Amino acid sequence: MKLDRKEILKALETISVAGDGSNMVESGVVQNVMTFSDEVVVDLVLSTPALHIKKRAEVDVMKVIHEKVYEKAKVKVNIKVQAPEKKQPEIKGKAIPGIKNIIAVASGKGGVGKSTVTSNIAVTLAKMGFKVGILDADIYGPSTPMMFDVEAETPLSVTVNGKSKMKPVENYGVKILSIGFFTKPSQAVVWRGPMAAKALNQMIFDADWGELDFMLIDLPPGTGDIHLSIMQSLPITGSVIVSTPQNVALADAKKGVAMFQQESINVPVLGIVENMAYFTPEELPDNKYYIFGQEGAKNLSEDLKVPFLGEIPLVQSLRESGDIGRPAALQTATPLESAFEEITRNMVQETVNRNKDLPPTEAIKITTMAGCSAVNKK
Numbered sequence: 001m002k003l004d005r006k007e008i009l010k011a012l013e014t015i016s017v018a019g020d021g022s023n024m025v026e027s028g029v030v031q032n033v034m035t036f037s038d039e040v041v042v043d044l045v046l047s048t049p050a051l052h053i054k055k056r057a058e059v060d061v062m063k064v065i066h067e068k069v070y071e072k073a074k075v076k077v078n079i080k081v082q083a084p085e086k087k088q089p090e091i092k093g094k095a096i097p098g099i100k101n102i103i104a105v106a107s108g109k110g111g112v113g114k115s116t117v118t119s120n121i122a123v124t125l126a127k128m129g130f131k132v133g134i135l136d137a138d139i140y141g142p143s144t145p146m147m148f149d150v151e152a153e154t155p156l157s158v159t160v161n162g163k164s165k166m167k168p169v170e171n172y173g174v175k176i177l178s179i180g181f182f183t184k185p186s187q188a189v190v191w192r193g194p195m196a197a198k199a200l201n202q203m204i205f206d207a208d209w210g211e212l213d214f215m216l217i218d219l220p221p222g223t224g225d226i227h228l229s230i231m232q233s234l235p236i237t238g239s240v241i242v243s244t245p246q247n248v249a250l251a252d253a254k255k256g257v258a259m260f261q262q263e264s265i266n267v268p269v270l271g272i273v274e275n276m277a278y279f280t281p282e283e284l285p286d287n288k289y290y291i292f293g294q295e296g297a298k299n300l301s302e303d304l305k306v307p308f309l310g311e312i313p314l315v316q317s318l319r320e321s322g323d324i325g326r327p328a329a330l331q332t333a334t335p336l337e338s339a340f341e342e343i344t345r346n347m348v349q350e351t352v353n354r355n356k357d358l359p360p361t362e363a364i365k366i367t368t369m370a371g372c373s374a375v376n377k378k
């Protein structure tokens, strides 16, 4: 029996190396395939010397050829390890099939409402008809599971093209993976940058996200080396900075903007959101008390020449909805729903502008807002 090289390549197209987004052939891992009657020699080049990855690649290649081409084929797999060339630090990560835009939500300072804003933008995008996922990368305090009332859930394992993948948990039309699903609430986990980036890489590349228009990444607060690791491994379309109006928060928000704009990172800042812009008692919605100062984040966006996406007041019901796990923007005809709609609409518009003006990151771009009725409302 003479084996067909093309059939073998087709079979190899259905598997990938662990942690790699694209298949072995597309990613260039398969260097050569030779056939001699019922024998086949497959040459692979891996970028990692990790033994378990080498072993798994070898086993997967044999299995897929036996299953899909010829069960009695004599398969020999040669593996060469070639470290990737050290180039200038490059931020663009691997393309993620099916994910169009990845938006990192950051805040310089902790506790300013980054997760609250992320959750509410996510449900607003879903209401507008976009396919949305949240990757909760807040290694210090992952709060997305609580905000979506899915704390007790664990992502299931599903088999996609013969590979087992993590299935994101879903609620309110938003797919969610969180570092919180893998740690106990009482457990203090100390993550180092590369470790966190690796865990996040798995949550992206080894997960079955399906098609997404937007993946929002809830970053940890601050501007440390964890952020750098995350941004160096993912093709981030743009970033959104959340800040409250007082000076201590603004100083940190400024550092956040600087981090994204620095030459070695160069991720476009889509805009700034001002959270807790003023306090409004529910019973007196026209009374505004600027307890943290007035328009601090708005002024900062003007100073830094980055778009201002909008403001969210400090309201008790927003905190309560976070605690019970039902984002406030799900309510209809409320001032909060309108405020989040405005911010989300602006964020989508800035994403469209960014995708028109700048070369795409490795992710595919959105260039219209078609189908987004809320965007067209105004």
Ligand SMILES: Nc1ncnc2c1ncn2[C@@H]1O[C@H](COP(=O)(O)OP(=O)(O)OP(=O)(O)O)[C@@H](O)[C@H]1O
Pocket (backbone or CB within 6 Å): 107, 109, 110, 111, 112, 113, 114, 115, 116, 117, 138, 141, 143, 220, 221, 275, 276, 312, 313, 314, 315, 316, 318, 319, 320, 322, 323
């Ligand atoms: N506009 C708001 N009005 C009332 N409460 C708010 C508002 N924004 C956030 N909160 C509340 O403030 C607390 C902190 O918010 P959140 O967890 O979203 O902040 P964070 O910036 O993500 O925090 P971390 O530093 O842990 O990442 C939560 O209890 C949340 O419900």
